Amino acid sequence: MKTVTLKQIAEKLNISVTTVSKALKDYPDVSKTTRQRVLDLAQSLDYTPNSFAVSLRMQQSKTIGVIIPDTVHHFFSNVIKGILKEAEKNDYMVILMQSNESFELEKKQIDLLLSKGVDGILVSLSNNTKKFDHLQKVINYGVPLVLFDKISKTLKCSKVFIDDRKAAYDAVTYLINKGHKRIAHFRGDLNPQNSIDRFLGYKQALLDNNISFDPTLVYMCNNNADFDDGYKNAEKLLKDHGNTVDAIFTITDLIAIGIMKYFDDHGIRVPEDIALFGFSNWFMSSVISPGLSTVEQHAFQIGEESAHILFYEIKSKMNDTPIEHQTVVIPTEMIFRESS
Amino acid sequence: MKTVTLKQIAEKLNISVTTVSKALKDYPDVSKTTRQRVLDLAQSLDYTPNSFAVSLRMQQSKTIGVIIPDTVHHFFSNVIKGILKEAEKNDYMVILMQSNESFELEKKQIDLLLSKGVDGILVSLSNNTKKFDHLQKVINYGVPLVLFDKISKTLKCSKVFIDDRKAAYDAVTYLINKGHKRIAHFRGDLNPQNSIDRFLGYKQALLDNNISFDPTLVYMCNNNADFDDGYKNAEKLLKDHGNTVDAIFTITDLIAIGIMKYFDDHGIRVPEDIALFGFSNWFMSSVISPGLSTVEQHAFQIGEESAHILFYEIKSKMNDTPIEHQTVVIPTEMIFRESS
Numbered sequence: 001m002k003t004v005t006l007k008q009i010a011e012k013l014n015i016s017v018t019t020v021s022k023a024l025k026d027y028p029d030v031s032k033t034t035r036q037r038v039l040d041l042a043q044s045l046d047y048t049p050n051s052f053a054v055s056l057r058m059q060q061s062k063t064i065g066v067i068i069p070d071t072v073h074h075f076f077s078n079v080i081k082g083i084l085k086e087a088e089k090n091d092y093m094v095i096l097m098q099s100n101e102s103f104e105l106e107k108k109q110i111d112l113l114l115s116k117g118v119d120g121i122l123v124s125l126s127n128n129t130k131k132f133d134h135l136q137k138v139i140n141y142g143v144p145l146v147l148f149d150k151i152s153k154t155l156k157c158s159k160v161f162i163d164d165r166k167a168a169y170d171a172v173t174y175l176i177n178k179g180h181k182r183i184a185h186f187r188g189d190l191n192p193q194n195s196i197d198r199f200l201g202y203k204q205a206l207l208d209n210n211i212s213f214d215p216t217l218v219y220m221c222n223n224n225a226d227f228d229d230g231y232k233n234a235e236k237l238l239k240d241h242g243n244t245v246d247a248i249f250t251i252t253d254l255i256a257i258g259i260m261k262y263f264d265d266h267g268i269r270v271p272e273d274i275a276l277f278g279f280s281n282w283f284m285s286s287v288i289s290p291g292l293s294t295v296e297q298h299a300f301q302i303g304e305e306s307a308h309i310l311f312y313e314i315k316s317k318m319n320d321t322p323i324e325h326q327t328v329v330i331p332t333e334m335i336f337r338e339s340s
Numbered sequence: 341m342k343t344v345t346l347k348q349i350a351e352k353l354n355i356s357v358t359t360v361s362k363a364l365k366d367y368p369d370v371s372k373t374t375r376q377r378v379l380d381l382a383q384s385l386d387y388t389p390n391s392f393a394v395s396l397r398m399q400q401s402k403t404i405g406v407i408i409p410d411t412v413h414h415f416f417s418n419v420i421k422g423i424l425k426e427a428e429k430n431d432y433m434v435i436l437m438q439s440n441e442s443f444e445l446e447k448k449q450i451d452l453l454l455s456k457g458v459d460g461i462l463v464s465l466s467n468n469t470k471k472f473d474h475l476q477k478v479i480n481y482g483v484p485l486v487l488f489d490k491i492s493k494t495l496k497c498s499k500v501f502i503d504d505r506k507a508a509y510d511a512v513t514y515l516i517n518k519g520h521k522r523i524a525h526f527r528g529d530l531n532p533q534n535s536i537d538r539f540l541g542y543k544q545a546l547l548d549n550n551i552s553f554d555p556t557l558v559y560m561c562n563n564n565a566d567f568d569d570g571y572k573n574a575e576k577l578l579k580d581h582g583n584t585v586d587a588i589f590t591i592t593d594l595i596a597i598g599i600m601k602y603f604d605d606h607g608i609r610v611p612e613d614i615a616l617f618g619f620s621n622w623f624m625s626s627v628i629s630p631g632l633s634t635v636e637q638h639a640f641q642i643g644e645e646s647a648h649i650l651f652y653e654i655k656s657k658m659n660d661t662p663i664e665h666q667t668v669v670i671p672t673e674m675i676f677r678e679s680s
Contacts, residue, residue: 081410289629
């Protein structure tokens with residue numbers, strides 16, 4: 001599907017391209033009749049008004065759209081910082097939107113950005129995004145799109161992410177080499193790719209070290225994977241398994257910090273009684289005691305690189321040079337602290 | 341100063357308003373000569389091209405601009421969340437910009453936003469902003485402007501902030517009532533209003549309790565008031581005053597957490613040896629041990645309220661109803677934890 005062009009409408013109505021454009025932009029010097037004919041054709045062509053803004057844009061908007069699940073998040077605020085730095089360098093402005101992990105809102109925001117005629121869009125998917133028509137629409141409209149962190153492998157666009165599976169595998173392998181055998185995993189929602197991959201990395205590390213996988217040691221943190229998730233599930237873990245578990249690998253630091261708080265409140269020592277390994281290297285993980293071992297994701301670099309690719313695609317599009325989509329895997333890094 | 345109107349230029353050049361608008365928008369169907377005459381007049385009228393975009397805007401952009409000093413900051417990411425929520429409610433989009441505490445960048449971003457024709461602008465000033473012509477320009481252009489958190493009291497626009505002086509006064513008074521007499525203050529830069537007011541609140545609390553003010557107990561944290569500032573100045577404090585100081589009030593939690601880390605590394609106990617009181621109630625202040633006593637600023641509410649006022653002013657402007665600027669002081673709250 002391609003967006004309707006000025007030319008197509010103009011030819012169908014046998015009027016000038018400029019008139020069509022002015023009619024759609026509601027300029028005063030176009031007769032109401034002409035304007036109506038243009039709008040009617042728009043309807044009949046079964047396009048949302050949005051599609052016009054995009055195809056009829058007269059010039060670059062010098063603006064990109066960014067949709068993230070949550071701004072109050074150490075990882076995402078660093079990603080945003082990286083994006084803003086790169087945008088500044090390219091004299092672009094950034095429209096920031098927060099999907100609050102809502103698929104419906106994400107869809108609505110994509111339409112808004114298209115209607116706004118942004119030159120490109122960066123998206124980190126909400127945890128509840130299981131269908132991708134709204135993103136396919138962006139691609140069909142020929143608007144450069146780059147997915148980062150929470151991506152869909154099926155979409156034909158550039159992607160920037162980390163190797164969650166390998167990072168998780170390495171973290172758990174490290175715990176095993178430290179002598180831990182009963183390792184629990186506090187995982188994220190079932191749907192997001194990074195949640196799936198970190199779980200698979202955890203599972204694979206156990207199997208490769210001849211430790212049988214015990215599903216009762218996997219706890220779902222689907223209340224937005226936050227501090228309370230960790231706190232509550234830590235309590236559950238102790239109820240279920242007493243003191244038989246000797247380590248926990250969590251999908252994010254925030255959960256590990258919730259666990260730590262619960263343990264601290266109940267006299268359980270980290271790492272003596274139980275070791276902890278987080279993910280994302282939140283700033284606070286370096287200042288709490290014991291310090292939390294974790295995986296550094298280089299969020300700033302992810303934001304910078306995603307924006308960099310987006311601007312490359314925007315420029316290529318302007319120069320009518322073919323775009324080769326890129327898939328960039330940002331290397332992670334293990335940070336070892338007292339918690340393990 | 342008012343922005344030039346289409347009409348003014350059109351009359352001066354004796355051409356149609358539409359032609360002026362198209363010339364400025366670089367439309368193909370305007371002759372190079374005409375275009376040049378329009379641009380030349382623009383120059384001669386001594387306006388930056390930006391001013392045109394604003395005055396020539398054909399319709400509401402349904403977009404607002406937000407300039408903050410730093411996105412990677414617990415306070416500001418919560419402010420942003422509040423702004424985005426309110427914008428979502430009003431079907432507005434948010435262009436986010438980060439000044440990185442640079443006056444020059446802030447100025448440039450204001451011009452960009454004006455040239456973009458945003459319907460309103462929210463700004464939290466950079467620490468290095470001592471002149472306000474760029475903001476006066478926004479007001480002169482008739483674009484609604486709301487300052488929040490880091491504000492200038494002199495500008496005629498709406499403002500949303502907290503009573504930093506009172507909050508600091510209450511925190512230090514609390515420390516005094518707890519029996520502390522040698523209370524140090526780790527302050528922020530000399531310039532920002534909130535840094536000045538928190539310092540004055542600290543000083544006033546001492547004087548009102550007959551504790552003489554000792555300037556050698558005030559430490560400047562001008563490396564962007566962060567963790568390292570706290571860590572390094574804690575070391576300095578001990579060199580300068582040994583163990584004679586019994587409490588520290590910091591301009592932000594992050595500094596207090598840096599102090600805590602230094603003390604933890606050097607066997608100094610909080611609060612037994614020295615008490616700490618922070619400011620801003622960063623999330624991590626509730627999860628570190630000892631928990632940090634601090635001042636809750638209600639960042640989310642500040643963002644929400646600022647955006648709310650901005651949208652009210654944008655609507656008033658659209659309906660040509662006179663705008664009454666508001667000054668809203670968001671109440672703060674003392675959070676008592678183990679550190680004091």
